[in-house]
Amino acid sequence: xxRKRIRDIRNDxxxxxxxxxxxxxxxxxxxxxxxxxEAGASAASINYYFGSKDRLMEETMRRxxxxxxxxxxxxxxxxxxxxxxxxxxxxxxxxxxxxxxAQCSVWIQFxxxxxxxxxxxxxHRINRARVAxxxxxxxxxxxxxxxxxxVQTTIQxxxxxxxxEAAQGETVPDAAAARADARALAELLLDQSRQSLGS
Amino acid sequence: xxRKRIRDIRNDxxxxxxxxxxxxxxxxxxxxxxxxxEAGASAASINYYFGSKDRLMEETMRRxxxxxxxxxxxxxxxxxxxxxxxxxxxxxxxxxxxxxxAQCSVWIQFxxxxxxxxxxxxxHRINRARVAxxxxxxxxxxxxxxxxxxVQTTIQxxxxxxxxEAAQGETVPDAAAARADARALAELLLDQSRQSLGS
DNA sequence: CAAATTCTTGTATGGTCATTCAATTTTTTG
DNA sequence: CAAAAAATTGAATGACCATACAAGAATTTG
Numbered sequence: 001x002x003r004k005r006i007r008d009i010r011n012d013x014x015x016x017x018x019x020x021x022x023x024x025x026x027x028x029x030x031x032x033x034x035x036x037x038e039a040g041a042s043a044a045s046i047n048y049y050f051g052s053k054d055r056l057m058e059e060t061m062r063r064x065x066x067x068x069x070x071x072x073x074x075x076x077x078x079x080x081x082x083x084x085x086x087x088x089x090x091x092x093x094x095x096x097x098x099x100x101x102a103q104c105s106v107w108i109q110f111x112x113x114x115x116x117x118x119x120x121x122x123x124h125r126i127n128r129a130r131v132a133x134x135x136x137x138x139x140x141x142x143x144x145x146x147x148x149x150x151v152q153t154t155i156q157x158x159x160x161x162x163x164x165e166a167a168q169g170e171t172v173p174d175a176a177a178a179r180a181d182a183r184a185l186a187e188l189l190l191d192q193s194r195q196s197l198g199s
Numbered sequence: 200x201x202r203k204r205i206r207d208i209r210n211d212x213x214x215x216x217x218x219x220x221x222x223x224x225x226x227x228x229x230x231x232x233x234x235x236x237e238a239g240a241s242a243a244s245i246n247y248y249f250g251s252k253d254r255l256m257e258e259t260m261r262r263x264x265x266x267x268x269x270x271x272x273x274x275x276x277x278x279x280x281x282x283x284x285x286x287x288x289x290x291x292x293x294x295x296x297x298x299x300x301a302q303c304s305v306w307i308q309f310x311x312x313x314x315x316x317x318x319x320x321x322x323h324r325i326n327r328a329r330v331a332x333x334x335x336x337x338x339x340x341x342x343x344x345x346x347x348x349x350v351q352t353t354i355q356x357x358x359x360x361x362x363x364e365a366a367q368g369e370t371v372p373d374a375a376a377a378r379a380d381a382r383a384l385a386e387l388l389l390d391q392s393r394q395s396l397g398s
Numbered sequence: 399c400a401a402a403t404t405c406t407t408g409t410a411t412g413g414t415c416a417t418t419c420a421a422t423t424t425t426t427t428g
Numbered sequence: 429c430a431a432a433a434a435a436t437t438g439a440a441t442g443a444c445c446a447t448a449c450a451a452g453a454a455t456t457t458g
Contacts (some may be wrong), residue, residue: 006405006455028227042407047447049405062443094277105314111363112311115304116225124367154384157360164359165352168323180367185353192387205425205435231416246417248435274433 010049011037011059018060021056023102027057027109058119061110064103065127071095071135083190089131090186093159094178104167132156143193151189158185209248209256212238217259222301224255226308240347257318260309261303264326270294271333282389285337288330289385292358293377303366331355342392350388 017039021030032043032053050056073089075095094097114120135152143151159182166173216238220229231242231252249255262319274287274294292298313319342350358381365372 007423010405026311029315031444043446044407044448045405053446059336107313108311111366112225112307115307115366115368116228121367125369125426128367128369150380150383153364154357154380157364158353158357159360160363161356161358161360164363165356167314168320168327169314170324170327181349181353184349187386189392192391209435230414242416243418243437244435247437252416252419 007049007065010041010045013198014041014046014049014056015060015063017041018056019063019102019106022057022060022109025107026105027113054117054119057109057113057117058123060106061120061123064098064106064110065123067095067098067103068092068127071098082096082138082141086135086142086190087183087186089138090155090159090182091179094162094175094182096175099166099173099175099178101166101173104163104173105169107163108167128156142190147193151193154189156188158182206248209240209244213240213245213248213255214259214262216240217255218262218301218305221259221308222304226312227306244332249380253316253318256308256312257315257322259305260319260322261371263297263305263309264322266294266297266302267291267326270297281337281340285334285341286382286385287388288333289354289358290336290378291383293361293374293381295374298372298374298377300365300368300372302373303362304368306362327355341389346392350392353388354381354385357381 010048017035021038024030025034032046034047035056036043040052046053046056047162048057072089074086074090079085079088110120110124114124132152135155136148139148139151162178162182166178216234220234220237223229224233227374231245234255235242235245245252245255249258271288271291274291275284278284278287309319309323313323331351332353335347338347338350360380361377365377
């Protein structure tokens with residue numbers, strides 16, 4: 001039963017410690033020893049489980065992307081119409097499980113490092129493409145082809161921007177408010193598109 | 200006449216080299232020696248002029264903020280109505296002099312470092328507040344009080360998000376297109392606000 | 399329980415790099 | 429032009445830190 005259990009538990013603990021530590025000092029600023037201390041382990045054990053600091057960052061981001069995926073699927077399960085499905089996917093980005101100060105910070109560090117780390121860059125490209133494709137899938141049934149691209153990129157840029165602001169930590173992120181604002185923007189974009197050209 | 204001329208020239212050269220270098224390897228990843236080589240100088244001279252790597256980053260960001268300010272003022276000079284002034288301020292963020300791959304990269308590094316460097320944090324807070332205040336000043340004459348806050352934060356989040364995407368470098372940033380998209384979003388927000396409540 | 403496997407960590411290593419400093423060159427000034 | 433001031437840099441310094449490793453502890457297995 002518990003064949004790979006310990007490994008999984010440690011992986012979890014270390015990734016959680018990494019999220020907290022990165023939030024506290026940034027990825028470049030934090031040391032392996034600090035992350036280890038946060039997890040109640042030794043720096044050497046991080047290398048035992050992950051191989052390197054870069055790989056730890058990569059696994060940490062995989063974790064965040066997984067949280068996003070879970071939140072998205074949970075919300076999609078309750079959505080019936082294309083419009084509901086679109087909103088479900090957007091609101092998932094500001095789910096209570098994802099839109100926290102620590103995770104916002106990690107996401108920023110990810111953006112800052114991705115251009116210089118092939119593994120992160122790949123992760124970013126894949127995730128972005130997946131989200132874009134999902135959004136477009138629903139939009140195709142909601143807005144005219146002519147504006148599809150613009151609406152999709154606008155939504156995605158807006159969501160990224162909200163994350164940035166949250167990571168600057170001047171105000172505690174309010175997930176529910178973020179969802180409401182994002183939804184309002186989406187609905188505005190949908191209504192306007194339908195109205196200006198008919199759908 | 201040339202009392203402080205050499206110092207100014209060197210500052211310029213070093214800041215330009217810093218922008219290029221940071222774009223190439225990230226702030227944490229680049230060394231003083233690399234930045235110096237890019238400028239045709241020595242690492243020691245950077246410290247002579249700036250005192251430290253962190254101060255160089257700070258001055259580099261001041262440069263970008265100054266470019267934004269110049270672009271904003273230039274566009275404001277040609278704007279007559281509140282609506283034109285709002286659009287001028289928004290489009291300034293995607294001015295040809297500012298919205299370049301290298302400068303987008305630096306901006307991301309700035310966002311990633313600001314939470315951990317008081318000097319950068321301060322710069323970020325001040326700039327953000329200034330832009331927010333300017334935008335709100337125009338919006339006050341354009342949309343109902345009730346939506347003012349939401350419209351302003353939406354615009355700002357969207358602009359930040361566009362910068363992030365540009366910095367990921369998957370596509371070469373097209374400043375003119377970015378301006379058109381941003382303008383379209385602004386006009387949509389204005390029209391909808393006016394329509395839904397009257398202004 | 400004994401052998402094998404997995405896990406854990408203290409310590410050593412090697413490399414990297416920002417920063418300092420003294421010495422030199424260049425420029426300014428009177 | 430000579431003295432002073434400013435600019436420049438090579439090389440030394442001193443920290444810091446990711447990673448490797450070997451030795452030992454814990455756990456699993458048969």
